[in-house]
Structure formats: C-alpha cells, structure tokens
Amino acid sequence: MTVTIYDVAREANVSMATVSRVVNNNPNVKPQTRKRVYEAIEKLGYRPNAVARGLASKKTTTVGVVIPDISNAIFAEVARGIEDIANMYHYNIILCNADKRKEKEIRVINTLLEKQVDGLLFMGGAVSEDHIRAFKTATVPIVLCATTDEREMYPSVDIDHKAAARDAVRELLKQGHRRIAMISGPLEDPTVGYARFQGYKTALEEAGLKVEEELVRIGNYRYESGQETARYFLELDRRPTAIFAANDEMAIGAIHAIQDAGLRVPEDISVIGLDNTRMASMVRPQLTTVAQPMYDIGAVAMRLLTKLMNKETVQNERVILQHELITRQSVAHLA
Amino acid sequence: MTVTIYDVAREANVSMATVSRVVNNNPNVKPQTRKRVYEAIEKLGYRPNAVARGLASKKTTTVGVVIPDISNAIFAEVARGIEDIANMYHYNIILCNADKRKEKEIRVINTLLEKQVDGLLFMGGAVSEDHIRAFKTATVPIVLCATTDEREMYPSVDIDHKAAARDAVRELLKQGHRRIAMISGPLEDPTVGYARFQGYKTALEEAGLKVEEELVRIGNYRYESGQETARYFLELDRRPTAIFAANDEMAIGAIHAIQDAGLRVPEDISVIGLDNTRMASMVRPQLTTVAQPMYDIGAVAMRLLTKLMNKETVQNERVILQHELITRQSVAHLA
DNA sequence: CTGTTAGCGCGTTCAA
C-alpha cells in the first residue's frame, strides 16, 4: 500500500541506507546511484514518512505555536512573522488556537509537547503558575512571544507595554488634554492589561495629574466594550476631553459611540489607541495610535527560538522591541 | 533522559502492554493495577510520545488544515468551526498558513501528508490542476472547505456564491436602483470571484438590465482596492447609485471613499457587501451585506471529514450552506 | 486480566 524507503531501495538496487542518504542530501553518495535512487523515488511516488523519521532521529523539524485567539488581528500578524522565519530555517510550524482559555492553553502546550515539537512559541496573555508548570515539563526550548512572565524565567520578545501606553497618554497631554479617560483591559493580566494601565497612570502623574476613579473603566479588548465604556464616559457630569483605549478595537468602538451620540471626533473628544492594526486606518476619522511591531515580534521570537534549538548561546534572552506613535486624525489639540 | 512506557512498566511492576492499555483507556485492566500505573506515571512524569504512537498505530489523530491567509477574518472564523468539531471528536488540528500563494499551498499539502495527518481540510480559493495532483497522492480523505473544485471530484462544504451575490444585487434592485456597479474579485477564480460576478450579472439580467462594462471593476478583496475602485466610479459621467462589493472589506473601503469625497452613504450612494464579517457592524453607516455562515462551514466540513476518516458512508458529499441577507444601514431606497 | 513478541518506517552506527 504505502511505499517505503525499502521499496525504493529494491527498485534502485541499493540498500535502504543509501536511499536514506539520498533523501537527506548526504554528500557521500555517488552521483550515479543518487540518480538511480531519484528515479526509483519518482517512479514509485515515494513520500518520506515524517513520523518514522521523527522517531528515528528524535527531531521533527516542527515548532509548535500556541496562539491565544486566532480571530485577533494582532496575533495573525505576529504569526506571519513567525512563519516567515520558520520557513527560512526549514521548520514547519503547527499553529494551535487556544480560544483565549487558559485551560485550553495548557492542554495545547501538552499535546504539542507530546507531538515532540523541537521548540515552542507561546503567544499571548498572562503566564500563570500553571503555564510555568507545563513549560517545566518540556525538554525543548520555549520562547514567549508578545508576552513575558513576571519571574523572567523564560526568553521572550515583546514591547514595553507600559512605555507604549505612557507615550499614548503623553501625546494627549501634549495636545492640551487634562481630563483623560482610559478604557483599560483586565488588570489581572500583569504583562499587558496592568502594564498599559500603569503607563497611563505614570504619564498622568508626570504631568502632575492623578488617576480619577470615574475615568478608568475595564473592557475586554473588543469593539462592543469600547462602545459601552465610551457611552458611560459620555454620561459623566464632567466628561473627559480625550480617551485612551488599551487597544485599537476598543478605540474604534469608542469613536463610533461618540459619533452615534452626535458628537465629533476629534473636535469634541479625542481618541487614541494602541497596537496599530490594519483597522486603524479603516475608520473615519482614522485612528491615531501607538504602533507595536507585530511582524517583527514574531520574526525575532522565531529567530531566537532557532538559536536556542540549535544550542547556540544567545546574549540577550529578553528582547524589547520599539513602539512608535502614529499620528492620524483622531486626536486634536484641546480648544 | 526521556521517560518511556518501559520505565513506567518497571516502576509499576507490570508489562509495557499494560501501561499502554492504561494510557489508552482500555477497559481490560484491573482497577488496582490501573492505579499503580497511574502512580508510576505521575511519579516519573511520563508523557506519551505521539510520534512513536503514530508510527505504531498508523494514526496520528491529527488533521491538517491549510488556510490560505491567516489574517483574513473569514478564514479565522471558519477555523473556529473546524476546531470546535475537531476537539469534539478528539482530533488535534495543525493549521498551516499558505499566504495566498499557490506554490506554498502545494508545499504545505505535501508536508502535511508527510506528517501523516489522518485527514486534510483545504480552505480557500481556486483548486487548480496542481492542487488536484497533490491531493491525488494522498491516501487519507480530503474535504474542501469554503471552496469547491469545478470537476466535483472532492467532498466540499461551501455556500452558493452565485446565489449569494445575486441576492445582494436583488436587494439593490428592490430598492429601486438600476445603475448598479460591482467591485468584483479576480475572475480567474471560478468558485468565488467568477461565481459572484455571475450572480451580479444574473440579477441584472433578470431585471431586464445588462452589465455595463464601465460599471464593473476588479479588486483584490482588500480595503484599499475598494477605495480605489469606488473613487473610479465616482468620476464617471453617469455614476452608479449603488455599489455591490464582492466582499465586506472592499465594501467598507468603498463607503469611506464615498464619504471622503463629501458624499453620503446611503443617501447619495448605497453600498452592499458580502460575507458579514465582524467589521460589517464596525463601520458607520453599518454595512448591509449577505451573510455567509462561516463558523458552520468549518464545523460541517470537519464533521464530514470525521465521517470520511471513520469510513462511514455519507450521503451528500457536496454540501451547500444557506446565506442570508443582513439589512443594516448602507442601502437606501432610491429617491 | 496480563505479558510476550513483532513490527511501524526510518536514521545511524560500524564494517567492509
């Protein structure tokens, strides 16, 4: 039924060892026999069995990527970066979606490890004790990607979320705003949610302002929660003149809520986001935001992982990539 | 170094066969010994090696999914449907992005097959001769998902793209529009691009109208091409009163181009899309569109694949799911 | 209910 290396060997009148050498580009094969083997392969339609190869060589040339939420544009872009570099180094990647559920993340890490991946890339949010426990059972390198663990135990590639948020709020301050609201992500997540909130707080404090309770609300990073939160801000007795949303999607929700209430962005209220997803330029007004180099995060993380898999020594295991303010149309100087 | 089934067997004073039974939930094990084995597994931190298992059993409980473009919201949603059903039947899925490049699609199909997946789900656009050739080398079932092949050789799950497009245009006609433009996708793709164009044509002809050359332009399904094409339509001497875009993203681009030109949607020009991605309600005005049941397409395709992998006989190998008009705010009755 | 024994398809010594 299935044609094996052994069938090819017989067809070419060589031993299976020789076929193996040809398939693996081992130079120690006479060109003539190499040619014979190739012809046999062609004739029989032989396809190497990666499972058998993996068992024999203890390498699968595959890296596992756990992606928290496949329908999130950010992760999709990070994944592209991962992929390009993986292809470059001849690794296959297997992407596993975890649906934003921690329990599923752990499960997925384990199946990936069972499948004997040569390395693991973990993208996404909080790295909990349970995650660490799962990571610890691994005998292959692991790199965190677009996240970090607080204990700084694992190599990671990410931006400085606090600084990025601070720069967003600074821009608002620079435009004369003083009453600045924030649509935050969940604060339980230290590496993203809480860090971005800290950036907001820091920027305000640097400007001699302090965080007002009624100006901070927690969203879930989705459009609808941006809308709802903005509506809440609009109802305030003294409403904010500017809103900083912890990500672009909520920022866009906020813009629409403001417009739906008959107000204008940025004339009446300024809005700034964070991420710079493609959607940022697919709204009117186009969204001013702080860009996160998503593709690069993926690419650098994958490159780091290849080094680790290759047992090269790396100097810096925790890399921070630069963010950047992208000025578009949703922020105006306070009249 | 790595702990094997054999180590567990020694620790628990049983044979490796018994350990294998326990791990695979074979009922023929005395509860006592089962317990002993579990303890040994726990103590040694044993993790089954899926590669070895795959080689021995000739099953990997893994299905390969080739996804044309990971950053496309449609495919992400289809993938969710695939995943949920896969999990339900205890299959892992490995997602491989193909970057919208045919050559990479073929490559990915081959590596997936080398990895001995138990089945293959092919999502996406055109199914060429080269694809068929790659499919033919497979000994496992293949299901097309959100696409079909013209020769009707492979099982598939999709919508009726022509009918969906026709219904979109019919809605425009129903609202009194007669001068209706189309932003089409590439016509070389028979299953989506050309089919949707055919739907447009059919609807017009049913209404006694005919396709005017200047009212049809080809885009690439992206926002920017929607914008550009709409700008072209606006420059026409007799400009259209309504635009049908072959997907939501181009429709949104068109809306913004119209607004940027100082006109209003839908008062001056109506716009209708096709797909009903989340973005459709994340624009102002919200987009009227024809919904494609993306999650269901994935779910049904995966379910079909499980049946095929299980060698069950299926009655209908080519399923067409229903689309649906979603009325929102971007289409108005012609004044 | 449990153990013994063959392979699964391939990489990799070690000799020749």
Place this chain on the structure above:
DNA sequence: TTGAACGCGCTAACAG
C-alpha cells in the same frame, strides 16, 4: 562509497 543491523517508543495481535 555502500550495506547490515540495531533501535527510536509505542501499538497490536496472540498467548496465557
């Protein structure tokens, strides 16, 4: 430059 033989970790008969 080539081949013979072993083993990777596990499942699946087959016995008992």
